[in-house]
Amino acid sequence: NAGVMQNPRHLVRRRGQEARLRCSPMKGHSHVYWYRQLPEEGLKFMVYLQKENIIDESGMPKERFSAEFPKEGPSILRIQQVVRGDSAAYFCASSPHGDTQYFGPGTRLTVL
Amino acid sequence: KQEVTQIPAALSVPEGENLVLNCSFTDSAIYNLQWFRQDPGKGLTSLLLIQSSQREQTSGRLNASLDKSSGRSTLYIAASQPGDSATYLCAVRAPGRETSGSRLTFGEGTQLTVNP
Numbered sequence: 001n002a003g004v005m006q007n008p009r010h011l012v013r014r015r016g017q018e019a020r021l022r023c024s025p026m027k028g029h030s031h032v033y034w035y036r037q038l039p040e041e042g043l044k045f046m047v048y049l050q051k052e053n054i055i056d057e058s059g060m061p062k063e064r065f066s067a068e069f070p071k072e073g074p075s076i077l078r079i080q081q082v083v084r085g086d087s088a089a090y091f092c093a094s095s096p097h098g099d100t101q102y103f104g105p106g107t108r109l110t111v112l
Numbered sequence: 113k114q115e116v117t118q119i120p121a122a123l124s125v126p127e128g129e130n131l132v133l134n135c136s137f138t139d140s141a142i143y144n145l146q147w148f149r150q151d152p153g154k155g156l157t158s159l160l161l162i163q164s165s166q167r168e169q170t171s172g173r174l175n176a177s178l179d180k181s182s183g184r185s186t187l188y189i190a191a192s193q194p195g196d197s198a199t200y201l202c203a204v205r206a207p208g209r210e211t212s213g214s215r216l217t218f219g220e221g222t223q224l225t226v227n228p
Contacts, residue, residue: 031214033214033215033216035216035218041220042116042201042218042219042220042221043156043201043203043216043218044218045215045216045217048214048215055214056214056215059215091155091156093216095214099214100146100158100161101214101216102158103148103155103156103157103158104155105154105155106154106155108153
């Protein structure tokens with residue numbers, strides 16, 4: 001059973017571009033969580049999704065950020081019109097029943 | 113709002129020493145507490161998970177304790193090795209399974225260096 005996969009592992013964008021981060025949960029896991037780790041800071045919760053539904057998005061910035069977890073395919077975290085402050089490591093975690101979370105290796109976003 | 117604090121922020125010890133990392137949280141109503149290890153530029157590896165009804169968990173040279181009423185947890189590492197060098201993160205999960213029930217709230221971590 002492969003672990004949680006995230007791609008790309010590294011992403012470079014210029015200010016104003018869009019960033020799309022993908023997360024493939026472990027097989028059989030229908031719960032996905034996204035966390036952000038800003039430089040020199042701890043991980044902060046962003047959003048929690050179950051297949052096709054957003055359960056809790058209270059940690060997501062109100063503008064430019066969106067997340068989805070379609071019936072088929074990976075979960076996508078989308079950042080529109082990126083700014084330098086979006087540079088961070090974005091981690092995805094999955095769980096089978098909303099309990100123990102298994103983390104992916106992260107996507108490191110750099111905004112030039 | 114749950115807040116998690118880890119002390120110390122950084123720790124440097126000689127190889128072979130036993131050490132304790134501390135984690136405190138402000139809201140004692142938690143579902144469980146988890147300790148993770150993070151290597152530079154890498155993801156998180158789960159080390160130990162303690163349910164709210166448990167007092168401690170052990171895995172090899174690691175022992176984690178939980179005192180929910182006082183809002184504290186410790187991670188004890190015995191006979192430290194250079195390979196233990198990493199950042200150790202503590203995270204608590206709120207109770208419940210709906211809405212915010214499954215989010216993890218992380219501390220900022222303790223950066224451990226074990227010198228040969």
